[in-house]
Amino acid sequence: MSKTTLLDTINSPEDLRKIPEDQLAQLAKEIREKIITTVSKTGGHLAPCLGVVELTIAIHYIFNTPADKVVWDVGHQAYAHKLLTGRRENFDTLRQYKGISGFPKRDESPYDCFDTGHSSTSISASMGIATAQDLKGDPSKAIAVIGDGSMTGGMAFEALNQAGHINKDLIVILNDNEMSISPNVGALSSFLSRKLTSKTAVRVKKEMEHFLKSFSNVGENILQVLKKSEESLKGFFTPGMLFEALKFEYIGPIPGHKIENLLDTLRNVRDFSSGPVLIHVLTTKGKGYKPAEQRPGDFHGVGPFVIETGAPVPTPPQPPSYTKVFGDTIIKLAETDPRITAITAAMPAGTGLIPFAQKFPDRFFDVGIAEQHAVTYAAGMATEGMLPVVAIYSTFFQRAMDQIIHDVCLPNLPVTFAIDRGGLVGDDGPTHHGVFDISFMRMIPNLLMMAPKDEEELQHMLYTAILHPGPAAVRYPRGSGEGVTMSEELVRLPLGEGEVLREGTDILLLPVGNCVYPALEAAEGLKKLGIDAAVINPRFIKPLDAKLICEWGEKTGKVITVEENVKKGGFGSGILELFMQKELYHIKTRVLGLPDQFIEHGGQAILRQKVKIDAPAIINEALKMTESRNQA
DSSP, X not given: OOOOOTGGGOSSHHHHTTSOGGGHHHHHHHHHHHHHHHHHHHOBOHHHHHTTHHHHHHHHHHSOTTTSEEEESSSTTOHHHXXXXXXXXXGGGTTSTTSOOSSOOTTTOTTOOSOOOXXXXXXXXXXXXXXXXXXXXXXXXXXXXXXXXXXXSHHHHHHHHHHHHHTOXXXXXXEEOSBSSSBOOSHHHXXXXXXXXXXXXXXXXXXXXXXXXXXXHHHHHHHHHHHHTXXXXXXXXXXXXXXXXXXXXXXXXXXTTOHHHHHXXXXXXHHHOOSOEEEEEEOOTTTTOHHHHHOTTTTSSBOSBOTTTOOBOOOOOOOOBHHHHHHHHHHHHHTTOTTEEEEESSOTTTTTOHHHHHHOGGGEEEOOSOHHHHHHHHHHHHHTTOEEEEEXXXXXXXXXXXXXXIIIITTTOOOEEEEETOBOOOTTOTTTOBOSHHHXXXXXXXXXXXXXXXXXXXXXXXXXXXXXXXXXXXXOOSSBOXXXXXXXXXXXXXXXXXXXXXXXXXXXXXXXXXXXXHHHHHHHHHHHTTOOEEEEEOOEEESOOHHHHHXXXXXXXXXEEEEEEESTTSHHHHHHHHHHHTTOTTSXXXXXXEOSSOOOOSOHHHHHHHTTOSHHHHHHHHHHHTTOOOOO
């Protein structure tokens, strides 16, 4: 019979508050063990969650959650929160299909007061909550927990600016571990650096106090003046002057793994502070698990791993990922063209650009969590003759839509958008699925858009995009390629030309990007059922190969489009528009894509089956259209 632990007794923060303070360190240890054990099987965001265990305990111990509202920025740091708020027994379903989400979700728990998945939103959301509480006469607290990486996002400072202006009762906890996903970049990161704010600041302050006190009454008077002047030493040697300039009361920095310090600070803020307060907490990403402490970037988001070593669980050899092929290709192109630069938004590893950064450090730019800036920064480079490539996940490109339109496409600048994770990404769920980019980019004038059927075609599309004299986007999925042979020589694709992969007389399958191979599989299945399906790889989402598609649409009279994007405004919508423009009303057309709803988390294969875009779904739709009585 297993021994009951402290964690086993906690089903809500009310249970947590019954535990004596001197036992909370033991609880933190148990929470870390539970997180490590679970994530080693399910995968997930390990290092950031290990870094905030004590902070999470202290927040729920001191504040009256869920009446007091806690917003976790991004949500990468919310696993301990989930364990303490009634999801301990289901924690082993983390990020699994029909299991609990890896991010806070309001429909999952009353303790999740705001849905999060993209960074830098917590202060804005908490400020909205605080304002509403004030209007209702509700004395509850609003608390934002934001990482230092998320503080590189401009939205956070937009919120700080207004919060100081309207003077609401808002608590911002800055979780400073000196990293977002990769090491932080920029002047702000240097300003927040604990190397300056902790040991150096304390030492300098003590030495200055000792020096001034040696001057008898004069020194004491000077010291009092300095203290009254918003503690000038703190202002010079910590980020206090930045946040206090925004009219926040600044507290810190304080150690983030000493529960007694956290409890005292949060209790004082709860009981005595009014108006906006920022608490600066220093934590260690990956705390309590040596491999994660040593390589926090590698353990930010992980798949299943061996606890004893931290090594990934062995899997069968896979073809190179689309991300790796992108990284290899851009290096190959940059070796012969010094105008090529690479830009990313705090995701050098995730976008495959680490090797590029190592080989061309002067031409690589990580701008932090600032997608809007990344796009306009690239536009500025392009006006001076450079050929910038902006590599960002599809879901995060959404944040820069105005800059794509106004700063790149309107002036028709030669910027390449490398849209990584286009389509269903799997276990991270709806905040990370890249299923809107075709819809919101297809409508923009001047923008060329392509999607490769495999990794071989990806490298040629990148070459084509970079040489294109205007803006171009290449959309590719998460995961491994198809294992096809890669040619050494890159080929510039004729603009707007698709390719016929399979001829047929009964129906035309028009799949885009990573839906091409499932469509070819479906065509083989249909052949066994007596249906002759043609398959065209459009290659270009914009411009479409109107001549080729219309010719084969008229030959077969029946068309099925397939895409890993929402149906509304997507590739299939473009085909329907094309047939209408050409007055080909007699062509019977079906659009397979994602429904008008957000898709939950789960394995990619499971989700593709659920939304009916895999090979069996294509076969069944073709059978309906051809009125066959055979069943797939």
